[in-house]
Amino acid sequence: MFEGLVTALLNKFLGPYIKNLDSSQLKLSIFSGNVSLEDLEVKPDALADKNLPIRVHAGFLHxxxxxIPWRSLYTEPTIVVIDGVYLIVGPTTGFKYDAETAKKEAREKKQKELEQIEEKKRIEREGKPEEKSDGFVEKMVTQIIKNLQVTVKNVHIRYEDEVTCPGSPFAIGVTLQEVFAKTVDINWKEAVIKDAVQQIRKLVGIRNLAAYVETNAQCLAGLPLAEWKDGLTDRIRRNSKSPPDGIL
Incomplete structure (x- = not known):
């Protein structure tokens, strides 16, 4: 029962942005307690419903x-690790229209709408989950949240613009080496909370959050996957090195 809830949440938050997400395989992985998704491509229309004047030119989740330690939720933390988020966006005005891509995106949007309608009908037939809950699911959710550890690292989001200043492209980027959040005790030491508490302490840390601007930039979006991904990786500021070409 709870595995289905986690699967639904992952589908809800990843489905609109990730290509070819295998829901059946995802559910089996969640049932085992270990999910590992690798080399996921971001959909070109991932930002379409945000009403932003930008479009995804290339995106990748490494x-x-x-x-999820199903058998030991009270003694072990639930751990989420996201490693390698690379995204290149650009203005919609500079995007070259592709009829086949547009048709495919329209079909995917329609399919998503149909799935949402079917899900709504299913909930209406079966009743809302909270109406059926006997408190067990709520207790598990609370326990997971209390001891949730989240780590996100190697993030690079880059905006490339060849339209605003023709012949003089520029890029603006944000990079992050790592951000983490974990549960700690009253002494700010990492801990696992077993009992009911009124306060949960989370320690949050950030390493090397940086922003940059490139003038006369080399646009990476049109390069092969391996090349543009390496280009974004090299520009992430780290303790051991600075980005190339004097980028700060």
Whole structure:
């Protein structure tokens, strides 16, 4: 029962943005307590419903790991690790129209709408989950949240613009080496909370959050996957090195 809830949440938050997400395989992985999704491609229309004047030119999620210790929720944390989020966006005015891509995106949008309608009908037939809950699911959710550890690392979001200043492209980027959040005790030491508490302490840390601007930039979006991904990776500021070409 709870595995289905987690699967539904992952589908809800990843489905609109990730290509070819295998729901059946995802459910089996969640049942085992270990989910590992690798080399996921971001949909070109991932930002279409945000009403933003930008479009995804290239996007990639290297790895998402989820560990849920079903048999020891009260003694072990639930761990989420997202490693390698690379995204290149640009203005919609500079996007070249592709009829086949447009048709495919329209079909996917229609399919998503149909799935949402079917899900709504299913909930109406079966009743809302909270109406059926006997408190067991709520207790498990609370326990997971109390001891949830989240780590996101190697993030690079880059905006490339060849339209605003023709002949002089520029890029603006945000990079992040790592951000984490974990449960701690009163002394700010990592801990696992077993009992009911009124307060939950979370320690949050950030390493090397940076932003940059490139003038006369080399646009990476049109390069092969391996090349543009390497280009974004090299521009992430780390403790051991600075990005190339004097980018700060």
């Amino acid at each position: 790895e998402l790991r989820l560990k």
